[in-house]
Amino acid sequence: MAYDKFDKLVAERTTQWTEELSDYCRIPCETAQLPELKRGAAWTADRLRKAGAKIEIIEKPGVAPLVVGEMGSGPRTLICVQHYDVQPAAPLELWTTPPYEPAIRDNKLFARGVSDNKGQFLIRVQAAEAYQDAIGPLPIKIRFLVEGEEESSSRHFNSMLQERPDLTAGDGSLQEGGGLDAQDRPTLICGVRGILYVELSVRTLNYDAHSGGASLYENAAWRLVEALATMRKPDGTVTIDGFYDDVRKPTDKQLARLKTVPFEEAKLKAIYGATRFVGGKTGGDAQVAQLFAPTCNIAGIWSGWTGDDAKTITPAEAHVKIDMRLVPDQDPEKVERQLRAHLDKRGFNDILIKNWGSEHPYWGPVDAPIVDAAERASTAVYGSKPLRLFSSPGTAPQYQVCNPHKLPMVAIGYSHPDARVHAPDENVRLDLMPKAAMVLGRFFDEFSRT
Amino acid sequence: MAYDKFDKLVAERTTQWTEELSDYCRIPCETAQLPELKRGAAWTADRLRKAGAKIEIIEKPGVAPLVVGEMGSGPRTLICVQHYDVQPAAPLELWTTPPYEPAIRDNKLFARGVSDNKGQFLIRVQAAEAYQDAIGPLPIKIRFLVEGEEESSSRHFNSMLQERPDLTAGDGSLQEGGGLDAQDRPTLICGVRGILYVELSVRTLNYDAHSGGASLYENAAWRLVEALATMRKPDGTVTIDGFYDDVRKPTDKQLARLKTVPFEEAKLKAIYGATRFVGGKTGGDAQVAQLFAPTCNIAGIWSGWTGDDAKTITPAEAHVKIDMRLVPDQDPEKVERQLRAHLDKRGFNDILIKNWGSEHPYWGPVDAPIVDAAERASTAVYGSKPLRLFSSPGTAPQYQVCNPHKLPMVAIGYSHPDARVHAPDENVRLDLMPKAAMVLGRFFDEFSRT
Numbered sequence: 001m002a003y004d005k006f007d008k009l010v011a012e013r014t015t016q017w018t019e020e021l022s023d024y025c026r027i028p029c030e031t032a033q034l035p036e037l038k039r040g041a042a043w044t045a046d047r048l049r050k051a052g053a054k055i056e057i058i059e060k061p062g063v064a065p066l067v068v069g070e071m072g073s074g075p076r077t078l079i080c081v082q083h084y085d086v087q088p089a090a091p092l093e094l095w096t097t098p099p100y101e102p103a104i105r106d107n108k109l110f111a112r113g114v115s116d117n118k119g120q121f122l123i124r125v126q127a128a129e130a131y132q133d134a135i136g137p138l139p140i141k142i143r144f145l146v147e148g149e150e151e152s153s154s155r156h157f158n159s160m161l162q163e164r165p166d167l168t169a170g171d172g173s174l175q176e177g178g179g180l181d182a183q184d185r186p187t188l189i190c191g192v193r194g195i196l197y198v199e200l201s202v203r204t205l206n207y208d209a210h211s212g213g214a215s216l217y218e219n220a221a222w223r224l225v226e227a228l229a230t231m232r233k234p235d236g237t238v239t240i241d242g243f244y245d246d247v248r249k250p251t252d253k254q255l256a257r258l259k260t261v262p263f264e265e266a267k268l269k270a271i272y273g274a275t276r277f278v279g280g281k282t283g284g285d286a287q288v289a290q291l292f293a294p295t296c297n298i299a300g301i302w303s304g305w306t307g308d309d310a311k312t313i314t315p316a317e318a319h320v321k322i323d324m325r326l327v328p329d330q331d332p333e334k335v336e337r338q339l340r341a342h343l344d345k346r347g348f349n350d351i352l353i354k355n356w357g358s359e360h361p362y363w364g365p366v367d368a369p370i371v372d373a374a375e376r377a378s379t380a381v382y383g384s385k386p387l388r389l390f391s392s393p394g395t396a397p398q399y400q401v402c403n404p405h406k407l408p409m410v411a412i413g414y415s416h417p418d419a420r421v422h423a424p425d426e427n428v429r430l431d432l433m434p435k436a437a438m439v440l441g442r443f444f445d446e447f448s449r450t
Numbered sequence: 451m452a453y454d455k456f457d458k459l460v461a462e463r464t465t466q467w468t469e470e471l472s473d474y475c476r477i478p479c480e481t482a483q484l485p486e487l488k489r490g491a492a493w494t495a496d497r498l499r500k501a502g503a504k505i506e507i508i509e510k511p512g513v514a515p516l517v518v519g520e521m522g523s524g525p526r527t528l529i530c531v532q533h534y535d536v537q538p539a540a541p542l543e544l545w546t547t548p549p550y551e552p553a554i555r556d557n558k559l560f561a562r563g564v565s566d567n568k569g570q571f572l573i574r575v576q577a578a579e580a581y582q583d584a585i586g587p588l589p590i591k592i593r594f595l596v597e598g599e600e601e602s603s604s605r606h607f608n609s610m611l612q613e614r615p616d617l618t619a620g621d622g623s624l625q626e627g628g629g630l631d632a633q634d635r636p637t638l639i640c641g642v643r644g645i646l647y648v649e650l651s652v653r654t655l656n657y658d659a660h661s662g663g664a665s666l667y668e669n670a671a672w673r674l675v676e677a678l679a680t681m682r683k684p685d686g687t688v689t690i691d692g693f694y695d696d697v698r699k700p701t702d703k704q705l706a707r708l709k710t711v712p713f714e715e716a717k718l719k720a721i722y723g724a725t726r727f728v729g730g731k732t733g734g735d736a737q738v739a740q741l742f743a744p745t746c747n748i749a750g751i752w753s754g755w756t757g758d759d760a761k762t763i764t765p766a767e768a769h770v771k772i773d774m775r776l777v778p779d780q781d782p783e784k785v786e787r788q789l790r791a792h793l794d795k796r797g798f799n800d801i802l803i804k805n806w807g808s809e810h811p812y813w814g815p816v817d818a819p820i821v822d823a824a825e826r827a828s829t830a831v832y833g834s835k836p837l838r839l840f841s842s843p844g845t846a847p848q849y850q851v852c853n854p855h856k857l858p859m860v861a862i863g864y865s866h867p868d869a870r871v872h873a874p875d876e877n878v879r880l881d882l883m884p885k886a887a888m889v890l891g892r893f894f895d896e897f898s899r900t
Contacts, residue, residue, distance in 0.1 A: 032759040088761050094657060152760045193662070197760045206723035207544060210872040211773050212643070212844030214747035215686065215739040216718065216727045221748035221770075222682065229679035232672065236665060268666065272766075273656035277666040289665040297664035298671035299763055304750035305771060309482040310602045310647045310806040311538050312773045312845075313749055313872050316722075320671075321755060323661050323762045356760040394662030395762075422660040422763050 003441060006134040010127075010437045017126050017437075018109060018430060020047070022102035024118045025111035029085045029148065037064035037148045040084040044146050045069070047122070051129040053144065058164070063156045064148025068167060071128060072138025074448050077170035079143050081401050082121040083150030086113030087422045094424035108427040116421040117176040119428045120413045121146060124174070127440035135441070139448035143170060145401065150176070153197055153357020154397035161400050168404050172370035172447065176396050178413030180432065181387060182267035186378045186439070188371055189411035191363030191391035192398045193294070194326035196335050197356040200224065200343075204350075205316035208304065213314060220318035221303035227348045228320065231296055231339075235279030236289070238296040238324070241342045246329045250292045254390060257366070261387050263287040264417075271418050291391055295325045321356070325395065332358030360399035363391050368408030373446035374439075378412065381438045412439055453891060456584040460577070460887045467576050467887075468559060468880060470497070472552035474568045475561035479535045479598065487514035487598045490534040494596050495519070497572070501579040503594065508614070513606045514598025518617065521578060522588025524898050527620035529593050531851050532571040533600030536563030537872045544874035558877040566871040567626040569878045570863045571596060574624070577890035585891070589898035593620060595851065600626070603647055603807020604847035611850050618854050622820035622897065626846050628863030630882065631837060632717035636828045636889070638821055639861040641813030641841035642848045643744070644776035646785050647806040650674065654800075655766040658754065663764060670768035671753035677798045678770065681746055681789075685729030686739070688746040688774070691792045696779045700742045704840060707816070711837050713737040714867075721868050741840055745775045771806070775845065782808030810849035813841055818858030823896035824889075828862065831888045862889055 024047075029040035041064065045055045048069035058066040064085060089099035089112040097103040099112035109119075121144075128138060145167060147157050161168055180186050204218035232238050250258070265286065269275070277286050299322065304315030326332060336355060343351050365371075366388050378386040392411065402409055414436035420426045474497075479490035491514065495505045498519035508516040514535060539549035539562040547553040549562035559569075571594075578588055595617060597607050611618055630636050654668035682688050700708070715736060719725070727736050749772065754765030776782060786805060793801050815821075816838050828836040842861065852859055864886035870876045 031761070087763075088755065088757060088759075090755075090757065151762070195762070197762070204724070207870065207875070208873045209722050210844060211745070211747045211749060212775060212842065213722075213740075214728075214745040214773075214775060215743045215843065216731070216736055217722055217724055218726070218728055219748055221751050222678075222684075225675050225678045225748070225751075226684050228672075228675045234672075234676050272659050272663075272667055274654070274667055276668070278664075278668055281666070286666055290663075293665045295661070295664040297661045297762075297764055298669055298675070298754065299661060299761055300754035300756045300765065301671050301675075301768070302752045302756040304748065305538065305540070306750045306752040306756075306769075307538060307540065309538075310771065310773070311481070311749055311872070312601070312645070312647070312747075313537075314747055315750065318751070319756075321760065323664075323760070325662060325664060392662065393665065394660060420657065422761070423658045425657075 006130060006441050007438055009130050009134040010434045013126065013130060014434045017122070017433065021109060021114060021119050021122055022111070024122060025102045025114050026100055028100045029113065030088045031085055031152045034062065034064065037085055041065040041067050041148055044084045047125060048144060051125050052132065058160055060156060066157065066160050067146040069144040069146070070141065072141050074138065074140040076448050076450065077141040077143060078447055079145060079168065079170040079173045079401055080124055081173055081397060082144060082146040082176050083117050083148065084121065084146055085148045085151050086116070087151050091424065096425055107430045109430060110425055110427045112426055115415045115419040115426055115428045120177055120415065123414065123433060123436045124440060127437040128444070130437060131441045131444060138444060140444055143167065150397065153195055153359050154400065155357045157397050158400045165404065168401050170407060173398060173402050173407050173409040175398055175409055175411035177392065177415055178411030179415030182264035182417045183262065186382050186386040187389050188374050188378065188386045189389045189392045190366045190371055190409060192361065192396045193391060193393060194330060194332055194359045194361035194399065195395040196324045196326060196332040196358045198336065198339065199319060199321050199354040199356055200227065200351050201317065201319045201354065202351045203317045208313040208316045211312040211314045217314050219314045221315050224303065224318040224320055227343060227351055230346055236293070236295070238294065240296065240339050241345065242338045243335065246331065246334070247294060248328045250288065258287060261389065268417065290393055292327060294327050294330060297323050299323050325393065326361050328361050328363050330361060332360060359395055359397055362399040362402055364402065364409040366390055369450035370408045370447060371410050373450050374410045374412050374443055377439050377442035377446050380442050381435055412443060456580060456891050457888055459580045459584040460884045463576065463580060464884045467572070467883065471559060471564065471569050471572050472561070474572060475552045475564050476550055478550045479563065480538050481535055481602045484512065484514065487535055491515040491517050491598055494534045497575060498594060501575050502582065508610055510606060516607065516610050517596040519594040519596070520591060522591050524588065524590040526898050526900065527591040527593060528897055529595060529618065529620040529623045529851055530574055531623055531847060532594060532596040532626050533567050533598065534571065534596055535598045535601050536566070537601050541874065546875055557880050559880060560875055560877045562876055564876055565865050565869040565878045566876065567600070570627055570865065573864065573883060573886045574890060577887040578894070580887060581891045581894060588894060590894055593617065600847060603645055603809050604850065605807045607847050608850045615854065618851050620857060623848060623852050623857050623859040625848055625859055625861035627842065627865055628861030629865030632714035632867045633712065636832050636836040637839050638824050638828065638836045639839045639842045640816045640821055640859060642811065642846045643841060643843060644780060644782055644809045644811035644849065645845040646774045646776060646782040646808045648786065648789065649769060649771050649804040649806060650677065651767065651769045651802045651804065652800055653767040658763040658766045661762040661764045667764050669764045671765050674753065674768040674770055677793060677801055680796055686743070688744065690746065690789050691795065692788045693785065696781065696784070697744060698778045700738065708737060711839065718867065740843055742777060744777050744780060747773050749773050775843065776811050778811045778813050780811060782810060809845055809847055812849040812852055814852065814859040816840055819900040820858045820897060821860050823900050824860045824862050824893055827889050827892035827896050830892050831885055862893060
């Protein structure tokens with residue numbers, strides 16, 4: 001099939017698509033900001049409707065709506081798992097331009113959510129729309145599941161899907177995200193890590209004490225530090241009792257395949273100005289860890305006086321937020337129980353655990369026909385074969401969507417390693433935007449033939 | 451000497467003094483808030499002037515002024531080391547009534563600074579004024595040194611005093627604070643602990659990373675936790691290399707005297723709702739630790755996402771504020787060097803140390819004539835002997851004032867263990883206010899005769 005007309009239309013629409021994306025990113029759909037999330041859901045539904053999708057909005061009290069959009073028809077059904085919510089933009093002072101006032105610099109568009117995941121969602125809709133306008137009816141059915149709780153572990157997504165098994169019926173799933181590696185080589189991601197997000201809190205006193213009493217009064221911050229010190233070694237090894245029990249070891253076949261994937265160590269370090277990786281890992285060890293090693297990450301910690309100058313108190317309470325990225329076959333509920341038992345065993349039964357959300361890992365087969373289809377589409381546009389990756393280092397609710405029918409999955413997108421997702425100055429590269437659409441248009445055809 | 455007229459005047463003025471104290475506490479003289487500190491200094495100078503003191507204000511650019519007030523004359527000069535600055539009132543939501551809107555409940559006056567140290571300063575001035583009005587000219591010279599940086603380790607006080615040796619010439623020092631123990635027994639404090647207040651900061655990345663990269667990118671919060679874990683044991687022992695080198699061991703005589711001082715363990719725990727003391731210490735061990743053990747206290751720690759809900763980042767930077775209470779003969783500058791060497795030795799040379807202030811410990815002799823004088827005055831009012839304490843668990847700039855001439859010192863005041871100094875709902879007991887004035891009036895006479 002010739003894609004000349006399609007590619008021409010994509011090129012013509014890139015400016016308009018950039019404006020649409022800017023418009024979308026002006027809505028501060030931050031986790032837990034329900035009114036803004038509802039505005040984001042409405043914008044999402046309108047845009048899908050404009051592209052010809054049939055819309056259904058699934059709402060629960062107090063929950064960001066799930067927008068379901070269906071378009072096209074054909075022998076295959078592709079489930080696009082997407083989200084319109086974004087990570088909090090704070091710390092605001094580190095943004096070059098305000099996070100919700102999209103700005104173009106160096107042919108990049110900067111805004112919170114522009115890459116994760118508004119840009120990646122929108123390009124799927126825009127590509128499908130351009131396909132219809134340039135080529136004709138879509139050769140597959142695409143079902144968009146666009147949720148508003150992805151950045152908070154999709155905590156209601158699963159129950160919404162369980163009530164509606166029709167939504168997870170299909171032949172394969174197109175994940176959120178996807179993109180290029182540090183050398184601009186396109187990648188195809190075939191799995192996601194799971195997550196357990198917890199907050200540990202401890203209170204040792206009724207209220208902060210004058211620190212002159214520190215010889216006697218227990219300091220909540222010290223108590224938390226002591227507990228944390230039992231949970232992880234400086235080399236990144238998680239020391240929570242039993243944490244690795246269910247971790248599937250990489251197979252020889254996986255390791256052999258991984259060796260064929262380039263690992264741009266110097267570039268990966270340069271992006272964040274890192275002088276070394278955790279535990280001094282390097283080369284193949286670092287690459288294996290990035291995919292196969294679950295983590296225990298402090299996302300935030302706070303206690304006592306955090307203002308300017310000096311305040312001399314013994315803090316009464318302390319908090320830490322921790323996310324653990326999980327790999328097959330870890331189960332977040334089991335890991336939470338392991339953490340509770342670990343703390344109790346060491347006398348930390350005064351430390352409370354609040355669960356802020358969790359997700360199972362999900363790795364689809366890397367040699368599935370949907371991945372082959374994506375490879376053909378990507379190769380046609382980029383001129384060289386994309387890299388097949390077992391898993392994203394991140395998390396997405398693929399388990400909820402794919403596990404009921406063990407669907408294969410792939411991510412095709414235009415994110416890049418310096419996209420600063422979850423960080424200040426999040427961005428997309430505008431040169432990559434039309435390419436992603438060109439790959440997606442071809443993928444719809446390729447997938448219809450699997 | 452009969453004090454009938456004096457005691458009567460004290461009783462008559464208690465309401466007016468409470469109103470004055472409320473007025474004083476409406477000025478939010480928080481550390482580093484220079485305009486408010488200057489208002490506080492002006493109020494302080496006006497009040498001293500009204501009592502007949504000769505005022506000198508010592509100013510340096512960017513520094514809270516030192517208010518010097520002299521009143522009275524006689525064979526003895528008493529140096530009253532006081533301050534008008536207060537600890538930050540945050541967290542505001544934990545105050546029953548706003549910290550700078552003084553309020554009376556249960557015969558207590560609540561406000562930030564009401565006990566530490568505005569109330570304690572004011573009662574000294576009010577007592578001297580009442581003495582003059584009821585009895586006649588003061589029998590001693592009182593030199594008030596009222597600074598505005600006490601809560602931030604008096605960082606310019608020392609250099610101000612070094613330029614003016616006349617200010618530290620005298621026969622004894624009346625410290626800030628002072629008060630009653632948990633059984634309402636008056637105490638006489640004869641020393642203070644020193645302090646080293648530092649902020650440790652570490653940066654591992656140029657900006658926060660998506661926590662999907664936690665297998666590779668170093669987490670600043672973890673790095674700080676790892677460093678902290680090397681600095682203190684859960685039982686409170688400080689494990690910074692060399693930290694105890696200069697700690698003077700309690701003598702048998704000191705320990706024998708300490709045994710005569712009651713230790714209200716249950717009451718001390720009840721004040722803060724503590725179920726145990728650090729390291730499970732109890733009885734005499736806890737009492738010895740409270741006085742003789744230096745501390746390493748986390749006053750605040752922060753890194754990454756501290757907002758609501760879940761944000762999944764690997765923080766690029768982390769900070770902790772630490773105050774160490776020092777005992778004779780520890781030297782804060784040496785302890786800071788020890789900390790630097792300790793961190794460097796363990797590979798933490800990327801952790802920066804910022805010094806927010808420091809003070810030497812100072813213990814005067816517990817059997818000095820000034821303490822005898824204070825004991826006679828206190829006994830005359832309370833009917834039983836006060837407890838002589840080697841040291842406050844807290845810090846005050848006594849070293850700067852007393853060390854040049856090795857002056858003896860004592861603290862006489864009306865603070866109480868539930869005064870919540872440095873904490874929300876700071877308060878003074880109004881029943882104790884006139885008693886403190888009555889002791890002080892008698893003390894002026896007793897001290898003149900030493």
